[in-house]
Amino acid sequence: MAPKALAAILDVTPKTLERWRDAKTGPKWLKLPGSSLIRYTRADVLAWLAECAA
Incomplete structure (x- = not known):
């Protein structure tokens, strides 16, 4: 995923x-x-989000 696409998803x-x-x-x-x-x-993005939620 490109940084621009991820940035849009994460706001x-x-x-x-x-x-x-x-x-x-x-x-x-x-x-x-x-x-x-x-x-x-x-x-990797999903794993990072899971870490943030823990």
């Missing part, structure tokens, strides 16, 4: 996701090999 800005990545908080993210594209897996 935050893509910049917030970027700050979370820099601070090593928020859902686990992946950088696609050979590019600068950041992506999130559905499983």
Whole structure:
């Protein structure tokens, strides 16, 4: 999932996701090999949300 799509789902800005990545908080993210594209897996996002709810 692209950061823009995840930001819309979480009702935050893509910049917030970027700050979370820099601070090593928020859902686990992946950088696609050979590019600068950041992506999130559905499983990692759901796991992070479950941690937040605990």
